[in-house]
Amino acid sequence: MLRQTPPNGLPFMKMHGLGNDFVVLDHREGGVAVTPELATRIADRHRGVGFDQLAVIEAAGNADARLTFYNADGSLSAACGNATRCIARYLMEESGTQGLTLLTDRGALPCVDAGEGLTSVNMGAPLTGWQEIPLAREADTLHLPLEGDPVGTSMGNPHCTFFVEDAEAIDLATLGPATEHDPLFPERTNVQFAHLIGPDHLRMRVWERGTGITLASGSSSCAVATAAHRRGLTGRKVTIELDGGPILVDWREDGVWMTGPTAHVFTGTWHG
Template sequence: MRPMDTRVETPLAFMKMHGLGNDFVVVDARARALALTENQIMAIAHRQKGVGFDQLAVITLGKKGSNANAHLTFYNADGSTSAACGNATRCIARHLINESGAESLTLTTDRGTLVAREAGNGLVSVNMGHPQLRWEEVPLAHEMETLELPIEGAPTATGMGNPHCTFFVEDVDSVDLEAFGAAHEYHPLYPERTNVQIAQIVGENHIRMRVWERGVGTTLASGSSSCATAVAAARRGLTGREVQIDLDGGTLWINWAEDGVWMTGETEHVMSGSFTPEFLERHK
């Protein structure tokens, strides 16, 4: 019997997008079955030999019975999966809103069902759902209060479909984020690793934040990290529930409302292109 031919025969189209410099490769697989391997994802993520991204997002058709416009799946640069990616969700929502002409739409992710809407002036809002505040939801390794963890600096743990660890400091720019983030991503209290934020209160309902993303490293922005930081600041009485967050790549506005955590900000579709069959075949 002849072996099955698994060669990639046709180019694979993609879009390069970013939200405040948090950059993504987006593949629309609504009309094409797609199964990228971990090796292919890491090859695409390479910033010299591939395209480069903080996360890769795959758009597929909404699941039957969900009434969703599309389903989104996210991958980190190391090939691991993530249930949530706020800025990528906003970027894709902008693409789908432009495509359909709708003012709002519904997306499903491994995090759950998310609503996105046109916010005017080039902005897009996404409801990232309710924060996960109990230790087993984040998740943490064992039962404890999540407001102040028994880690030096007493950070706050929050789940937004992915785990977060938020440190409030006097000066975010004085922290060596490369060393600090790497040291805490694999903390034993976080069995699934964690995103790490360092945040500084710079005014009333105004936060300056820097981000270390699980499976990626330092990034210019992170939507889910911004949501987690806003929730942590409100829980600790440092701000109200509606805040401005200034990241290295720009500004997001977060509103922890009764129906979930709304995130609003800019997006940009940088380019469209395609991966050659030779590239995909080589890195299977």
């Protein structure tokens, strides 16, 4: 049964994937009802715990678990690739299995142990229709009608990808929020700036909707890789260099597989 307040504190786990950090609440046997207000209090890096996203694990009859994601501003997100990978690793180690399925608003996501400490998640097929992203009006998603000629993609959440000469030179703190809140995106958007390093090798920086600049983003990596292939810049299997390190994205027939490391940093109790 859900409680409105945690009388003895709120147990949580802190995890990260390439520096993209999460507070994870394991509510498979019940727990505190998470509200946007509670999520933002926990997200406060000075008075709370701090996170890029918060993930809640719940029991699911038709999958190994169900995940719900909150951004740092308390808004919901249908997809969070790095958190999904972290939780998949945690649950596989708990159960001793090499694979499982996690249910999200994005759909049922297969996850497998990729060996050498890496975890792979199938994030599903990219959505490229203007209504699927969604956009406020009909537009060519391969060439969005914005300065910089970005690509629009949905991986369960909206993405806007700019291919530039040098991602390092971009003023991400200014251009990120301006694009996130552009009227073209009625649900706001994640924003990426990427440049080609070499064959099937990209450098990417990211501004996440509802959070800001992050060291990595799994769903953004999938969006960038598929956008690069659609533009003819790369093949379907791409290594992406993020601020937090490299991630491998492989757009297969059954969906976009993302492979990378995970870390369970610590377990604690929040008394905020």
